[in-house]
Amino acid sequence: MGALVALPVVSLAIAVFRQDAVSASLLREMAGSVLPQYGLTTVVLSVCVALGVALVGVLSACAVALFDFKGRRVWEWALLLPLAIPSYVVAYAYTDFLQFSGPAQTWMRHAFGLEGRLLPEVRSLGGAVAVFVFTLYPYVYLLVRVALLSRAAHLMEAAKLMGASLRRRIVTIALPLARPSLVAGTALALMETLADYGVSSYFGIQTFTAGIYKAWLVLDSPIAAAQLATVLLVVMALLLTAESHARKRLRFVDAKARLSQAQPVVLAGARAAWATLVCAVPVLLGFVLPVLCMLRPLLQAWGSEESPLPWASFVGWSWNSFQLASGTAILTTAIALGLAFAQRRVPNALTRGVVKVAGMGYAIPGAVVVVGLLIPVAWVQHTWPAWGVGYWISTTVLGVVWAYVVRFCAVALQSVQSGYAQVPVSLDETARMQGVGGWRLWSRVHMPLLMRSSVVAGLLVFVDVMKELPATLVLRPFDHDTLAVVTFQLAKDERLGEAALPALMLVLVGLIPVILLSRTLNKKMV
Template sequence: MHTPPAAFRTLPLLLLAGLLSLPVLALFGAWLPSGQEGAQALAILREMAATVLPGYFWTTLWLGLWVALGAAAVGMATAAAVTLFDFPGRRQMEWLLLLPLAMPAYVTAYAYTDFLQFSGPLQVWLRASFGLEGRLLPEVRSLGGAVWVFIFALYPYVYLLARTALGERAAHLMEAARLMGAPLHRRVLQVALPLARPAVAAGVALVLMETLADFGVVSYFGIQTFTTGIYKAWLSMDDRIAAAQLATILLALVLLLLWLESRAQRRMRFAASSVGRAGAAEAQPQQLTGGRCAAAWALCLLPVLLGFVAPVAFMLRPLAADWSVLPWERFVQWAGSSVRLGAITAVLAVAVALALAYAVRRRPDPATRAVVRLASIGYAVPGAVVVVGLLLPVGWLQAWRPDWGLGALVTTTAAGIVWAYLVRFCAVALQSVQSGYARIPTSLDDSARMLGSSGWGLLSRVHAPLLKRSVLAALLLVFVDVMKELPATIVLRPFNSDTLAVVAYQLARDERLGEAALPSLALVAVGLVPVILLSRTLRAR
């Protein structure tokens, strides 16, 4: 039977999308075993439901609830302060509030633990200065400590979206309410905040996805969430079925949050079109003076101090105290492994993103778009879920054909970890490349085809020069995400190739927080690069 040419063109994209989505789709296969294995899976699920599953559920629920409330309050308050009001230093505050994005949450956890624990410098100084005994501060490694860390590490997601929404829609309505005699508190509570609700909901959904995906903070603090349960089931209990079932439950929660986030984004677009932007440029933020100005300063400075300045200072303290104990020689090896994995993944992810985006550009039919969406299914999927989903089909193939050595190829070389990275971060590169394509008019493609350029020539001669900035941004974003990725790296990294993230986690877990400062600060320095570029982009608008 002759295959239509369109199928030949779609087949490579379908194979690529299948490779990227296989670790996620394989999880559902763990719920469909038959015979004795099926009975075993149901028995394991019933046993977990009677023992650990309720604890995982309630701990994850309370953690997510308190983090969502805290991040929404901090992000919304800071966004309103820098958008609706004018005070000295407001422009500087706009980008300073982005700095916690450069701090991985687990690095913030290490820093606060080192400074606030029973043997930390603060409690030692308090006991020595005031003659006190015992523990003087609450335990950092607790659910409350994790909530504190996540709030001040993740509030910028809410801040960014709320700031954009308020800047586009609220300024002129606030001015209209002022002319009608409404006092300041009514203008903020009854005009500005309701307009920003879809943006805040979208930001909170992103915060919750990051919280659910985290492994470093909850594992280090000893909090039993779904993520730590997945690793315990796989690595400690050697039970792939239990790990797959927990991973699927976590994936369902993430998919629910993705649906809520996309729904909130649609409401944001509807609100933007219905309210209009004509008067936004004419309305000016209200000038603050005196006590209100000081309150705005305090409101904006506090999250920056707690989410960035204080953790960096806590990490710099052991570095300044004794440089000789730091493993400088091994640091070069760790940094080299991180850079190598980041560079390889970034190049491959951008190449895949270009292929997918170019395919949609040439054939924007429903079939091609569906294939591209399938390839992007790994977006926001926790690293723990990707690891389990990747090792499941590898285990099946290894049991079927042990002579292939596929298990050793995936778990002892860079192939497996790069595969996991691509599943997670190809969507990041694809979003950047597609945004670049959106700025290229399709009339250029028609003109190029009339002049004889098509296929590879169209991509290399016409699209590539115009996509240069988007490609560079995609390379940078994927590189930084790989450098900070912890869950997948811990399980799949090749032997003798520890990365900065893994080493920082291992040293902190062994209570060697002074030595963990060096790789942790290196990750912060890398994370500053996209934050700086983001702040420049926002100022240019």
């Protein structure tokens, strides 16, 4: 199973050395026309998003970790809420509300007697930057907050006793200690930005991912698409390396510290108001306002007889999404348990290599996963057409689930491996002394101890599959639409009243990992 998970990554690496006249000509044409623009747009988008998530994440983390003010306990978990809403749903919500014919500009024209466009165009590079910043900043907020609570508060208190000012304590102690967490969180946010297809496609932004889709689906050159995808894969690998390196530098974090002994600075008056504003703005822009914006067309469509809500179809979309998500969650968790058990039993270079490659899937965009998956399928279909491999993989549930497993195996692996880290190796040795090994060791010793980690892994994969768009959009069967695909298609057709229903369902499902994460953090911080 590990080989099947790693196959798309390996096939992309092999595709670099494959070349034919069609793909070579196509790449030359793209290099001389659109590729520079794709690259420049992607770089500008990435730099702006990195700066934005770093600023918003660090400010909000410092506010709740280093200071005490009214409402701080609420903002601690509320700042995680934007994780529950997909970026493309936020893009649809703001487009409907802020566009020329939307309620915001319509009200402004009527209220103040103005004419023409009063607000900047939402569907732009700047709009995409804003959407990504206010939906992805929780990655930075989460890691920086943990780092600050673990050690910075104690050191800042010691510096205060030595007469250091508040500004100096933050600049010289808190921020340097949080730097590795800042790098790791920013890298994760950039991975999500580069992997995106929904926002860039809806806003009409020509990113590198859009170039991959165009080379493959429009220009009909899988080899050229694979070679372009390899470039994006290298960038993802560099970001993954930066994130991993930053995590290794978090050894100074003392997770067992008694956090109650380090008292945050109490704020009142104007300072407390500023701290509240720092926390409220990202929550409002990243979660509250998008949800309210989606509720408006939903309520309008609810009371309209001309455009009734597609309740019957909604049940079918939900059932399709639930089937794919639950089946993938069970299969992926089982594969993660098998890989983690194999690495624990036989920790050689081969096992570690397979697990590492299998864990790269989450850093690979869905479009790249699909390209890497279909290349070997097309080769097998061409070599042995009687096998009918293309029939079983392309536009089938099997192909979609395979892409999901490749994409989200890392999510399950991370949870299962964290559970294994809490299972002492001495238990294995004791079990072997009593003649328990192999399957019996896993089922009777490991699995009862890993039950909670396995459930968490399954839930996280379930939620990620529900929101996944690119792989589903390309590989799904023609009669098997999901909530994510329907939301994208309805929004693209400007039918936001109907798109609001599946979009809000995705938000509700997305709240599951946010609740789990918030409860886990609260337990660790007590």
